Amino acid sequence: xxxxxxxxxxxxxxxxxxxxxxxxxxxxxxxxxxxxxxxxxxxxxxxxxxxxxxxxxxxxxxxxxxxxxxxxxxxxxxxxxxxxxxxxxxxxxxxxxxxxxxxxxxxxxxxxxxxxxxxxxxxxxxxxxxxxxxxxxxxxxxxxxxxxxxxxxxxxxxxxxxxxxxxxxxxxxxxxxxxxxxxxxxxxxxxxxxxxxxxxxxxxxxxxxxxxxxxxxxxxxxxxxxxxxxxxxxxxxxxxxxxxxxxxxxxxxxxxxxxxxxxxxxxxxxxxxxxxxxxxxxxxxxxxxxxxxxxxxxxxxxxxxxxxxxxxxxxxxxxxxxxxxxxxxxxxxxxxxxxxxxxxxxxxxxxxxxxxxxxxxxxxxxxxxxxxxxxxxxx
Numbered sequence: 001x002x003x004x005x006x007x008x009x010x011x012x013x014x015x016x017x018x019x020x021x022x023x024x025x026x027x028x029x030x031x032x033x034x035x036x037x038x039x040x041x042x043x044x045x046x047x048x049x050x051x052x053x054x055x056x057x058x059x060x061x062x063x064x065x066x067x068x069x070x071x072x073x074x075x076x077x078x079x080x081x082x083x084x085x086x087x088x089x090x091x092x093x094x095x096x097x098x099x100x101x102x103x104x105x106x107x108x109x110x111x112x113x114x115x116x117x118x119x120x121x122x123x124x125x126x127x128x129x130x131x132x133x134x135x136x137x138x139x140x141x142x143x144x145x146x147x148x149x150x151x152x153x154x155x156x157x158x159x160x161x162x163x164x165x166x167x168x169x170x171x172x173x174x175x176x177x178x179x180x181x182x183x184x185x186x187x188x189x190x191x192x193x194x195x196x197x198x199x200x201x202x203x204x205x206x207x208x209x210x211x212x213x214x215x216x217x218x219x220x221x222x223x224x225x226x227x228x229x230x231x232x233x234x235x236x237x238x239x240x241x242x243x244x245x246x247x248x249x250x251x252x253x254x255x256x257x258x259x260x261x262x263x264x265x266x267x268x269x270x271x272x273x274x275x276x277x278x279x280x281x282x283x284x285x286x287x288x289x290x291x292x293x294x295x296x297x298x299x300x301x302x303x304x305x306x307x308x309x310x311x312x313x314x315x316x317x318x319x320x321x322x323x324x325x326x327x328x329x330x331x332x333x334x335x336x337x338x339x340x341x342x343x344x345x346x347x348x349x350x351x352x353x354x355x356x357x358x359x360x361x362x363x364x365x366x367x368x369x370x371x372x373x374x375x376x377x378x379x
Contacts, residue, residue: 031253036365058351065141142189188219
């Protein structure tokens with residue numbers, strides 16, 4: 001497994017998530033972020049770039065597993081356990097953490113639900129122990145796709161792992177993968193490697209091949225699903241984005257530069273864009289819409305005044321930022337439509353989109369995600 005060619009975003013202060021929306025690079029990183037977003041889009045026009053696009057999964061639960069040292073016991077954890085750096089090397093320890101240490105259940109029904117989940121999750125331990133080579137060292141993580149075999153309807157397996165979203169995955173029952181599902185108890189899709197337990201998502205190192213874990217018929221461990229569709233990109237539109245970003249770099253970067261009393265400006269813009277996406281108003285993004293939102297937001301009045309003054313000082317830089325956000329988003333959506341037009345053995349409906357790991361040699365601002373925000377919003 002080769003990890004050195006990919007970037008760990010922990011090298012600099014993290015903004016947003018481990019994978020950021022392509023268009024969000026504009027207000028996170030200014031003119032340079034806009035140019036890097038355009039670089040990603042330009043990369044997709046070439047086969048090497050389009051082939052690097054991976055399906056983004058909306059699975060549940062997240063599963064982390066591995067061995068602290070070669071020959072050591074298996075460590076299995078969910079996301080809460082991982083983030084709190086609590087290892088468990090037995091089913092009993094997993095159940096104890098989920099039931100007694102992962103938060104207070106307030107009602108008897110919550111206690112019952114948590115206990116049931118704990119028992120189901122802990123039951124995965126022997127499966128993953130058997131599937132993980134004894135000499136493996138380190139940790140990998142994956143999304144659960146199903147923890148009990150789905151039903152077939154009209155010759156298709158369909159499963160919706162995340163009860164909080166409408167994302168559903170489908171597999172033809174008579175395909176090779178469908179035949180495997182007919183014999184499996186659990187199916188997951190793997191993503192990445194961590195050298196140490198409890199590391200942040202920013203430090204993940206992508207894995208392309210999970211076959212060493214995919215040896216038990218009861219447990220399907222899929223590797224990432226890559227795009228196979230050639231992507232056409234309107235380079236003339238990218239040229240406009242690049243020219244516009246370069247021409248207005250001073251105004252963009254001056255506005256986004258941290259000033260006393262407004263260190264969280266980028267986070268405020270990020271919150272605005274996210275809330276606008278959730279309310280299905282992305283086409284309305286702009287300076288006037290932003291200040292209307294700001295007036296009803298939780299941002300303090302003194303900060304609101306500072307933002308208004310800062311925008312005036314830099315000749316309505318917000319308008320430039322939002323033009324770039326919308327332009328990059330439109331170009332990204334065209335890429336997503338092409339990628340989704342052809343899917344393989346497993347396909348999604350109401351899916352989250354795609355991701356791309358950043359190449360350390362050509363990208364400064366970390367991994368990106370291509371999410372159809374106008375269609376898909378988080379629960």
